[in-house]
Amino acid sequence: MTTHYLVLSGLLFAIGAMGVLIRRNAIVVFMCVELMLNACNLAFVAFARQNGNLEGQIIAFFVMVVAAAEVVVGLAIIVTIFRTRRSASVDDANLLKY
Amino acid sequence: MESPAEIVQHTAGGMIGASWLMIAFPLLGAAILLILGRMTNRWGHLLGVAMSLASFVVAVLTFLEIIGLPAEQRRQAVHLYEFIPGMVDMGLLIDPLSISFALLITGVGSLIHIYSIGYMSHDPERRRFFSYLNLFVAAMLLLVLADNYVGLFIGWEGVGLASYLLIGFWQFKPSAAVAAKKAFIVNRVGDFGLLVGMFIILATFHTLTFSELGKQIAEHPPSGGAVTAIGLLLLLGACGKSAQLPLQSWLLDAMEGPTPVSALIHAATMVTAGVYLVVRSGAFFFPPDSTQAIAVSVVGAATLLAGAIIGCAKDDIKKGLAGSTMSQIGYMMLGAGLGPAGYAFAIGHLITHGFFKADLFLGAGSVMHGMNDEVNMRKYGGLRKHMPITFATFFIGYLAIIGFPLLSGYFTKDGIIETAVHHQPILGWLAVLGAGITGFYMSRMVFMTFFGEKRWEKDAHPHESPAVMTWPLMILSIGALFLGGYLILSNRLYFFLSPAVGTAEATPEFDFASTAGLVTLALVAVGAGFAWVRYGRAEVPAVAPRGSFLTTFARRDLYGDALNESLFMRPGQWLTRFAVYFDNRGIDGLVNGLAAGIGGTSGRLRRIQTGFARSYALSILFGAALLAGALLLVGNI
Amino acid sequence: MNDAVVAPTIEYGTLAPMLLVFGAAVVGVLVEAFAPRYMRKSIHVPLTLLSLAGAFALVIVQVVKGAVPTAPVAMGAVAVDGPSLFIWGVILVLSFVCVLMINDEGHFVASAAAVPGSADEEEAEAAGGSHTEVYPLVLFAVGGMLLFPASHDLLTMFVGLEVMSLPLYLLCGLARRRRLLSQEASMKYFLLGAFSSAFFLYGTAMIYGFAGTVSFTGINKALSTGSLLDPILLLGLSLLGVGLLFKIGAAPFQAWKPDVYQGAPTPITALMASGTLVAAVGALLRVFWVALGNLDWDWRPVMWAVAALTMVVGAILAITQTDIKRMLAYSSIAHAGFLLIGVMATFDKSAQNAKSLSAIMFYLLVYSITTVGAFAVVTMVRDPGGEAGHLSRWAGLGKRSPILAGIFAFFLLAFAGIPLTSGFFGKYAVFAAALASGSEAGDSLGGWMTGLVVLGVVASAIAAFFYVRVIVLMFFSDPAADGPSIAVPSMGTVAVIAISLLITVGVGLFPQPMLDLANQAASGLFIR
Amino acid sequence: MGETITFWVLAVVSVGAALGMVFNRKAVYSALMLGTVMLCLAVLYAVQDAPFLAAVQIIVYTGAVMMLFLFVLMLVGVDSSDSLVETLRGQRFWAAIAAVGFAALVILAIGNAVFAKEAGLASAIGQAGYIRSLALLLFTKYVFAFEITSALLITAALGAMVLAHRERLTVRPSQKDLARARFLGERPSPLPGPGTYARSNAIDMPALLPDGSVAESSVNRYIARFDVEQDHLPADPKLAEAIKHRAAVESAEEESK
């Protein structure tokens, strides 16, 4: 079964990554990152059972905490940008280039 | 045939040991005059003359000491100092050949110095002129006295420098500046030959010193190829310095210099350095009847004709004389190519030519002095009454050069012709022809200048030159009268020189009634007569008539310049332009292009940095995929 | 059910430097909460500086005492070995210096929440407000930097990574001038950082799946036993690499660097360009040399390509830059490439590896110090609208303020690696290590290492061009009529520049003491 | 068997939801889709002997993190939706290629790895029990990371404060202050209301005072200006004049700024 779970996690990770690439709304982009983290968690949990130790699950906890903190910071940044530009599109922020 | 005597390393003191003073005096003079500059304006010319005379005195004393020695000891090498350690030591070779030259150089040189006091009296830069003259004398003495090829070469280039400076003495005239440069550069072509010749000498014989060379050749007779190459290369050098075909073109232009320069450098001494070189190297590299020796003669014969033809067409008195110089040196070369049999005559002609040609040039200078520096003979005429001394001396020189019997030129030139007819008949008869032409153009010159109606410019007031100028003329004309006979009759010169240059198989005899001699005289007479018809009796037009093809050919210096222009200068210019273009656009262009290419790459590549976070994310994902792919690939290998 | 939990052992003494920094950060937060506004700065500054200095002193004490532990501490989470201590020392010095710069007026926004250009902002500025939260945030970031390269398992490393990054994401957006750029930088850094840490995490998952543990010791052990799980190991390796290479800004993960460096407040840029780079390289070394050291056969060829690409991209793209900070960012990319050459210089012999490690650490030290100095100079060259970022504004600086321009030129020459500057010896050390390890018998990459060094040399030459171009602008061009003004430097900035200059010159003339330090630190290699 | 069925059902659902999240134009839908994925994952955790994690997943992720997302979405505009036009040339194409390639590589790697039989968590849990085992790990082996995580949370809080919180720089005027200001001003009473008319319920119509004169101040001056600029004046010249006048006041004020 581990393989199944891993393939699923891989798919979710790739979908998340693709979402980051094609979505313009910063919030959605960020959601995609969250999806990727979730995919990681799935892998950790699967491996935990595969390897017969609980470390994977512990790591998954940490990932959740880290994700939560990241979400806070990230959303704060997005909000700030939105206030300034009235837009949450990541494409609109491209003054810095070349 | 016998080789020259061995060179003895000079040990005792005496005049020979002090012979370096010969060079040192004029060198010192030049240095003082150049360094002190304007401070010496008042007495500079006197110092110059004094130094030249001092050198002459040393030369005479050395000469006396040499002739006091037994013949086999007359070659003395004086070691001066270590020049290039392990390769060349600087030293002097005092032998009959070099001392003859030294006497000529210092003697005629001193006379010309004295003459110049008067000739240059109005020039504000007279002091500089004398410094150059002194420099020239020093260099020329080094050339002839050095006991090795490097020393010779230093002198060789030194006289080239002095010549350059003196031709360009009036450098503010563009023509003078160009002429000076041309002289130097054409000479350098010859120097190239001399230089490469030295390479081969050193490579073959491991020495550049005459004494060692003699020993080497005596011990290991050299193979043909290298010697031929050396000979031809030295000949190239000689051609440059002596204005022989094909490097003759500079000499006519060199007449831009003050007339004493033309007399000293471009007639009496420097231009004969080529002959000296051939004769000096003769024992080593120009065995009689070898390819290179014949080449020397051929060059000589060709040049003597060319010079003569050019001389016929010139209205400029100095250029006419320059043509004649070429021609006379051609005779010397012709003689020098004949081996020891011709050496004495060649050197003899060289010495007598030194006198009579200096005489002629100075005479011409005297004429110009009196004619507001006019050089066009068509604007002379009838001057013999106005400057009698000049006329007389000039006339003596004239007679000497055309080979009027019993005058200097007669003996030496006839000697060469006879020897040539004997050894190389074709060349000999060409020389005879040349003598006839000489008779024509020299007569033409004399007639146009001193005879006929006066054709002067309005403001010309011809007058005799001051004594300081006429005295040297008189002394020189004495030489022109008698020196030839003294040297040639009873083979005085031949025997004097033979320790230095070797002896011929048969001791040459001067024959007053040889066929060639008589034919020569006849031709000369015909030439002179023709000249009388054309220029003595008939009126000389003030503007040169167009003349035939041959005249144009001669006036254009046988198209020598045109040939140089189309063969070397134009292609050279194109090459230069191409090279400059190639350097800027090609090599530098490549470098700049590379830089621009990197810059351009940068300019394009930075567009990848679009500023869109999503593109960056894409590159990260791609990178991740590549990294993973590569690692999986590497891991599975 | 009632077996007692054995209390974990935490070696507080060993971890003291890090704990001190974190503690100070927490105290800083409390100061924010309770101290009146007008007092906050005057509390923060000494607090921050003292804690950093104290932490540095603690590092020194450990080194002097020679009490470098030989096993990981804090239940195997942290490895405080020679390299860690060296890197800690470097980071602490750098952060101290950066805090001196941060301390200057005018770098940080008065009110981050106020919309740029709004009345609110004006009001906040008029009130002279500024975000004193910057200090605790910096301290947190520094704490993360200390943890990141010293962590001994992947989880701690991940946490360290985030602890280091989150405050930096925030700090990037706090520039006082050109706030749009600053916010943009912040968002880009954040999104891409989160994206890349997801990769890091996925890699961690794979490694965990392979080894059953995330401890470096355990991974290393698992590698030696061999397994049927190689594919996921390699996958994990590559994804971990993505996360780490992103942090040091290696191509093709370099794209964020110019944008973020340009947009962020300059003192923060300096901190990122120095401290973060040092920490990230330390972490990279730990992962690739300690955990995956036995896998060098696999990762070195790939790293070769990354290093080559990074050097070339950094050097070439920098040529056409017109913004000084952006140019320095690209230069930092190129230098990351040079560092990667050093990272690759590992092979069988541990003595040689120690030399390589020492070379890398030496390079990190000299490069980062010079970088901080360079950015400090950048802060001093100002236009009415803030720092004069555009290079054309720098024209003729050498005429107007020769000393400042001279110092900056010296830093640039150090970047270019001209002898008698510290940068030269850094570059030399790394190249020498690479060639030496490449010449070891049996190294399949032998000739390739030489090739890489030659490529590095070519990249250096290209890089020299843009450094030199700035010097040309400063010294050989005539100054613009309305050129930028030179801010009267505060004591802090003067100190920063002086310290950087002193080290750059000193190490340039006598590198031996620093080399000794690095050698000593590297002699024991990493704790495995 | 039960696990397999659960897996397949949830796998299909979660992948579908993930794709839905990526491809849905509306951000809110995306958020809901993400929630779906998270819930699915929670169930899968539970299936894989991680019930505690499943609970945390639901509470922390679905409960807290997703709510945060939704809040921010509302802040930014709930109905915001991406345009379907891709502005970056080739972005979608290459994104798809990269994602598919990456997924292929991952799957290839996983597929090539030969897993042993799952070890199961029984031995790891052993005597202590599931939760206790977790706690044991968390508070011994990973205690340092655990503690350091606090720094992360503090940072997050601090960061949110810095970026989002706007500190009041002036004292908020009290009601007393406001009242005093009003009575000190020109007009203590409220402005008259607009004249509303049965047919057109318009607030841009000035009220008429009892004397029949027009109460200019009854029309909002911005609206008056709008009317003037849009040439939207009433037919009654008296009213039109009043609106114009009112608009002129606004313009003058605008200029004086």
Added chain:
Amino acid sequence: MSPWLPILMAVPVLGAIVVALLPKGSDKLAKQATLLVSLVVLVLTLVMAVQFKTGGPRFQFQAVYDWIPSFGVKFGVGVDGIALVLIALSAVLVPIVVLASWHDADGTQSADGTLITPKRSVKTYFSLLLVLEAMMIGVFASTDIFLFYVFFEAMLIPMYFMIGSYGGAQRSYAAVKFLLYSLFGGLLMLVAVIALYVVAGKGTFMFPELVGVIQDPATQKWLFAGFFIAFAIKAPLWPVHTWLPDAAAQAPAGAAVLLVGVLDKVGTFGMLRFCLELFPDAAKAFTMPIVVLAVISIIYGAIVAIGQTDMKRLIAYTSISHFGFIVMGVFAMSQVSQSGAALYMVNHGFATGALFLAAGFLIARRGSPHIADYGGVQKVTPLLAGFFLIAGLAGLSLPGLSSFVSEFMVMIGTYTSSAFGSGALAVAAIVSALAVILAAVYILWMVQRTLNGPTAEPVKAFKDLNVREIVVLAPLIALIIGFGFFPKPLLDVINPTVTQTLVNVKVDNPAIAEKGAGQ
């Protein structure tokens, strides 16, 4: 441990610091101090040189200190004959350059009152000059290859600033080009230096200990290439020469003198010492291609020089031609050719130095380096013209002037070299001899266009050399003439080193003229 060389380096460095720290407005004092320091260095150098024992060990005045033990780097200095004469060359040129540059940074006005160069920092210029002097001495004195490299590269920086800050209109382009070219070569050399250290495995960079260590031919070739490219760029050899005309033309005359006169010599010096002795087999293997490049340099440089319209560029191209001779002499690997090459390095320094300075004085009077802007200078300023002419003649290697001896030795040494048996070297020598003609063309044509002919209008206002300028040129001219007739002192010092080099290169090519010299 002899203190001479460290002192020689320390004095100018200290001088530079003092000059740099002088208060504002003390320009004159700065100049005087610089002159004093450079004269002190000159005196010290001469005193040291006198104590050099020609028959003694190869490296004398050695001093070795630990510098960077971690890298195995020592601060090792010591001189052999060639290094000694080159240090002496630097020590002689610097005071002359100081005097020559006396007003270079002051800002100059041309005769018609237009500003030619703006005022620039005098102190900086002269302290850079002194720093450069220290580095020049250091680079020749280094016996540690790493130290050599350090000086080799570091030397670029003061020169870069001297060109870039004090040069002509295109100065920044020229300065950057100069720096990047040299840096690029230097970096390749760095790789070779490191590789040498690694491959040799001796743990040291000391040159004497590394001679003959590298045996593997392939390794030798690679390392040789690394060193050679750097030196070829520095030298500069065709086709990597294009930086020189720009740099020399844009640099102020004094800096140009040091650039062409000394800095570039490091390239040929390096070839002779490092390329040959460290990698003898590779050197022999590459001889022919290198000699071909050298011959191309000789001819090509001369031809391009003919086509120049800018005096300083012209001189620069002549130098390219001359460097071709030096390189040819080095690689012909005979005693005579290498001694000639080493001598050429010195003589070329004097000759080109004099030419650049004289041209510089000319340019300072007119404000234009274009040959076409002159004419008839001789009439107005005979002294200047005279010096210019002599310097020019030295440039065309007129016999009697020092450069002739060296050029002659190089050519004849190449022709007679038996190192390679084949006639190729002989052909090279003959082809290179064509340069004597081309040299006459480029020098004399320039002389004709500048000094001769009718006096151009702006030239009429020229003033002749003042005392300072005479003091600048006279010693150079004296040296040129003196060594032209009496090169023995230099050759005596150079020869043993060359002999040792040939022993290390394992070429049995004894002095060709042994027999001739046995008097």
